[in-house]
Amino acid sequence: MSIPEPSAIGIDLGTTNCCVAVFRNGRCEAVPSGNGSTTIPSYVAFEDDHCVVGQEAKDNAFGHPKGTIFAVKRILGHRYSEVEDGVRLSQRWPFALTADENGFAAVRLPDDCGMTKVIWKPEEVSGELLKHLKELAQDFLGCPVQRAVITVPASFTEHQRRCTLAAGIMAGLEVVGIVNEPTAAAIAYGLQTPAGENEKTRIILVCDFGGGTIDVSIISAVGRSTFQVLGTSGNMHLGGEDFDDCLVEELLLRWEELHGPGIRQSPAAMTRLRKQAQQVKHTLATGTEENAGVVLASLFGGVDFRTTVSRTTFEKVCGHLFQQALEPIETAMRLTNMRKQDLSHIVLVGGSSRMRVFRDMVADYFPDQRIFKDIHPDEAIAIGAGLMAQNAGELTVADVIALDLGTEVWGGGMTVILPRFSKVPSSAEKVFTTTVDFQTRISVMVYEGTDPVAKNNRFWGRLLMTGIQPALAGFPKIAVTYEYDHFGILKVSAKDLATDSTVETSINLNVPNGS
Ligand SMILES: Nc1ncnc2c1ncn2[C@@H]1O[C@H](COP(=O)(O)OP(=O)(O)OP(=O)(O)O)[C@@H](O)[C@H]1O
Ligand SMILES: [Mg+2]
Structure with missing residues (x-):
């Protein structure tokens, strides 16, 4: 009996969620994460010289907010001087940031969290996430995993790609490719090509609207296996987390009006508010409800917080973000000299693409193009990366450099x-x-x-x-x-x-x- 080849995996290393896909029985599939979903929250919690990852870490956030790290992709490869105003001083992150020995942004754990090492580079935190995803895939497949393709936003800089590669190596992976997220989604889209249409060329616009970034690529796809990226645009500072920030700010202003200042200095209260803000967003962005209730018992100083956010308020406080979300689409069209009628499909992936206002804006912008619905917004990128890792179907993928x-x-x-x-x-x-x-x-x-x-x-x-x-x-x-x-x-x-x-x-x- 021959020993099976160690498997190759595709990893979507997201700001908010991660997903790992494996090739099994002739197809690529996302690995269940054990909490009824195929994604894990991009959280790592540090305590007593060990760390936990994913849902367990996110659940830990209330007890140990300063040692529970999330969204490090937002600071990956950034100099500390670039992020300190935007992130640290906004006080919306309960954990502390610092500069590493080279001036790049890093996480600083509290001295009392029981960790020997208190300064963690974002690539090291990402390395812990990747290690966990590798183990998930190994447990699912029952065999070792070595090779991996990891995805990054198309607008990632050269240095951010290097940091991602470093994270993969720290996780013990042989990283065989760093692939742009919209390109990976296009490969997953190619899977849906009906048999018999293999020679047909389609130009598609892929928009990945995630937790931390929005990324757009215009891609020429021939059948299931040949993809040529024609151009790309994105905003590395716009994602679902920004909508959460706006709602957190709205809730804070309401609290402060009633009870005065002080709450912003409480990491535990801020963590609870943030979670609640995200729930409010999900309810109002995709549900049919006109209002979302907020009930937080004993939020700060033993005082409860009850309020209601209406859909109109949500759309008003986040209105500028929705407008900004359309810009990379317009830019990608302009830079590639593409006419709307040249596009066969609009492919929307990433959790934030579920927001109805955004989908309506895209549909209004492309009145004659179909928004392709047969794609899983949370799994497509990992599946595309998994197919590349396995080189299934002998893919030909030509990507482009995003910046001069x-x-x-x-x-x-x-x-x-x-x-x-x-x-x-x-x-x-x-x-x-x-x-x-x-x-x-x-x-x-x-x-x-x-x-x-x-x-x-x-x-x-x-x-x-x-x-x-x-x-x-x-x-x-x-x-x-x-x-x-x-x-x-x-x-x-x-x-x-x-x-x-x-x-x-x-x-x-x-x-x-x-x-
Ligand atoms: N139903 C929903 N309504 C509104 N937003 C949603 C919904 N479902 C998920 N989201 C948002 O999607 C975001 C996460 O999306 P996703 O998992 O694609 O991001 P990511 O891959 O981690 O981030 P990125 O690609 O930017 O690195 C979160 O901000 C989450 O709140
Ligand atoms: Mg993503």
Whole structure:
């Protein structure tokens, strides 16, 4: 009897929920998580030198709010200076953030939670989530799991992809691919292609509206197996959590009007309010009820909190968020020069795509296109990733780079070396020269973004080339090459064409605060 090959898995590592899919009996399916669902909450709770993950951790949040970590994907790969205003000072997160040794945002556990290690990088927290998902898949399959494809938002930066890869490695996975979430959803959509229509090309717009991000890709799909991403757009700071934040704020204002300040400093009260706000959102966003009741016994200082939120209030306090949600769709259409009539289907995935106001807005924007309904909004991404991991049906998937990758030139401008929407993997070369006579060194400053001024884009590191053959300014020829691999990782090299000497680097990210 032959020993079965260790299985490959697909993982949707979400801000709010995670899902793992496996290939079994000729099909890809999402693994049940044990709580009657196929997703687990993206929660990790730390206590007494061990951690629990998923639903158990979320349930723990009331008892140990400062040691119960969620939504770390929102800070993954961000510098602390970028998140401290937006997240920490908003006081909506009951746990503390800090800067790691390189200036990136990390979680700080309370000193009294019994953990030897109190500073956790978001990739380490994600590593715990991935470890748990790997175990879930192993228990379900009854065999070891090694290889995995992990999904990320299409708008994730190069560094965020690296952090995701690092999390996978920490979880003991052999990460065979980092795939964009809408692309994975398109692969799941391809599964629904009726037999006999295998040659047909369809252009689809996939919108993944999750807990932390909204991501849109326009994809050309041929049958079940060939996918070419034409362009992508997204907002990494817009997701269901923002709707929760708005409702939490509304509830806080009501509380403060009745009982005065102080509640924002209570992690336990804030945790309960947040959970309640999410329930209110679910009721009003997708249900038929006009009102949602809030009843929180002994919320703060022994005082109960009772109030009612109407659908009108919900739509008013979240109105700006609904408007923002349409922007990546419009941008993706514009950047790909797509006309509405070119699209065969609109595919909506992600939990927040269930919101009726959002679906209606999309339907109004595309009055003649059908919103494809035969797809599971919570499982599609993991299933697409699972199919890629197994390479079932010999998929051909060509994704694109979401943002321009370039360098700063004399005068501070951004010269693009790898333009956005280049196919992945990709490489490109540009020849630069010196600006000063007998200059022997140049720095290649690597930026990611679409602003013509380099400093307005995201700085990711520098490559220093020394030993350039001395010559008058403008004579040396230095060929700079950017190579972007299928993990979304960038390798930068520079070559003095006079001497053929080369330096290369996978970008040095250990530069605090981009300085
Ligand atoms: N019925 C519903 N009505 C409104 N919102 C919902 C509903 N069901 C789920 N959501 C919201 O969907 C969000 C979670 O969606 P999902 O699981 O797709 O996100 P994620 O994959 O974890 O996040 P991301 O893809 O942004 O990293 C949460 O904010 C949740 O409140
Ligand atoms: Mg998601």
